[in-house]
Amino acid sequence: MSSRHHIDDFMRGRIIGKIEEGRKITDVAREFDIAHSVVSRLWKSFKTTGMCSRRHGGGRVRSTTHAEDRYIVPSAKRNRRTTAQQVANQFLAASGKQISRKTVARRLRGGGLYARRPVVCVPLTRQHRTARLQWCREHHNWTEQDWACVLFSDESRFSLSSDCRRQLIWRESGTAYRPENIQEKDRYPTCSIMVLAGIMINGRTRLHVVANGIMMGQRYIDEVLLPPVRLFRGAVGDKFVFMDDNATCHRTLAVQDCLDSEGIQRLVWPARSPDLNPIENVWDALGRQVAGRNYPPTNKNTLLRALTEEWDKLPQQLLDNVVQSMVRRVECCITHHGGHIPY
Numbered sequence: 001m002s003s004r005h006h007i008d009d010f011m012r013g014r015i016i017g018k019i020e021e022g023r024k025i026t027d028v029a030r031e032f033d034i035a036h037s038v039v040s041r042l043w044k045s046f047k048t049t050g051m052c053s054r055r056h057g058g059g060r061v062r063s064t065t066h067a068e069d070r071y072i073v074p075s076a077k078r079n080r081r082t083t084a085q086q087v088a089n090q091f092l093a094a095s096g097k098q099i100s101r102k103t104v105a106r107r108l109r110g111g112g113l114y115a116r117r118p119v120v121c122v123p124l125t126r127q128h129r130t131a132r133l134q135w136c137r138e139h140h141n142w143t144e145q146d147w148a149c150v151l152f153s154d155e156s157r158f159s160l161s162s163d164c165r166r167q168l169i170w171r172e173s174g175t176a177y178r179p180e181n182i183q184e185k186d187r188y189p190t191c192s193i194m195v196l197a198g199i200m201i202n203g204r205t206r207l208h209v210v211a212n213g214i215m216m217g218q219r220y221i222d223e224v225l226l227p228p229v230r231l232f233r234g235a236v237g238d239k240f241v242f243m244d245d246n247a248t249c250h251r252t253l254a255v256q257d258c259l260d261s262e263g264i265q266r267l268v269w270p271a272r273s274p275d276l277n278p279i280e281n282v283w284d285a286l287g288r289q290v291a292g293r294n295y296p297p298t299n300k301n302t303l304l305r306a307l308t309e310e311w312d313k314l315p316q317q318l319l320d321n322v323v324q325s326m327v328r329r330v331e332c333c334i335t336h337h338g339g340h341i342p343y
Contacts, residue, residue, distance in 0.1 A: 064099060073111035077113070080118075080181065116171055121184055122184060130338060132273055142326070150243050151199070152277055153197065153205070153244045156280075157192045158195065177340055196208045196210065198229075207307060209304060220255060241265050245273075276329055329343055
C-alpha cells in the first residue's frame with residue numbers, strides 16, 4: 001500500500017496493534033508498504049489522543065440554511081437570465097444576510113441549475129406553430145426513402161465577426177429547448193457573405209456565392225435554381241422533390257412557372273422552420289470548419305476561399321445523416337406541438 005492511498009480506521013487499528021505488540025515502526029511500515037513518516041505520525045497521534053481513528057473537523061459553517069436555499073433556487077428559476085451576483089443581491093435585500101456569488105452558484109448547482117448559453121431560435125407566433133404542426137402531420141408518413149428524393153436548399157450568411165453570447169442562463173440538464181430557456185432572435189450580421197447550396201442523399205450542389213446586388217427572382221432562376229436542379233432531377237427521376245424556403249425571391253411567379261415548365265415538384269415549406277431543414281446543421285458544421293482553420297479568414301476574400309474549400313471537404317456521410325434525420329424531426333415537432341425542436 002502506498003502512502004498516497006487512503007488509510008481507513010480498520011487499517012489504522014491494525015497498525016497501532018502491531019506497534020503495541022512491540023514491533024518496530026520501520027518493520028510495520030515495511031509490512032504495510034506505508035512510508036515510515038506516516039506510521040510515525042499515526043503512532044504519535046495515538047499516544048497523544050488515545051484514538052486510532054481519524055478525527056474529523058467540524059468544517060466550515062454553512063452561510064445559508066436549507067430554508068434559505070429554498071429561496072435561492074426559485075429566485076433563479078423565475079428569471080433565468082439573472083446572474084449569481086444579482087441573486088446574491090436579492091437575497092441580501094430579502095433576508096439582510098450577505099452571501100457571495102460563489103455561494104449562490106454552489107446552491108444553484110445543488111438545486112440542479114447550471115449556467116449555460118441559451119439556445120437561439122427564430123421567433124414563433126401561434127400561427128407559425130399551428131402551420132408547422134399541420135405540415136408535420138401531413139408528412140408524418142414519409143419514410144427515409146421518401147426524404148432521400150428531396151433536394152434541400154437554403155441560403156446562409158457567414159460573417160467575420162461572431163456573437164460571443166456571454167450572457168448565460170440557469171437551467172437544468174437536458175432542458176436546453178424548453179421555452180423558458182430559448183432566446184428568440186433574428187440575426188443580421190455585418191461584413192458578411194451570403195451563400196446558397198443544396199444537399200440530398202449521395203449528393204450536393206456547389207456552393208454559390210451571392211457576390212453583388214440583391215437576389216431577385218430571375219437571377220435566382222439563372223444562377224442558382226436551374227443548373228443544379230435540372231441535374232438532380234435527371235438523376236433521381238419523377239420522384240424528385242425540390243425544397244426551398246419562403247424567401248421572397250423563391251416565391252415569385254417566374255420561379256413557379258420555371259419549376260412547372262421543368263416538371264419539378266416543389267415541397268411546400270412552413271414559415272419560420274429552419275430547425276426542420278437539415279441543411280442548417282450543415283451550415284453549422286461549415287462554420288465550425290472555417291473557424292477551426294489554422295489561419296482563420298481575416299477579410300472577405302479569405303472568408304470566401306475558406307467557405308468554398310471547406311464546403312467541398314465536408315464528408316458526404318454528414319449530409320446523408322442529417323437528411324435521414326427528417327423522420328425524427330417531423331415526429332419531434334409533432335411532440336412539441338409545432339414548437340422549437342432540438343435540431
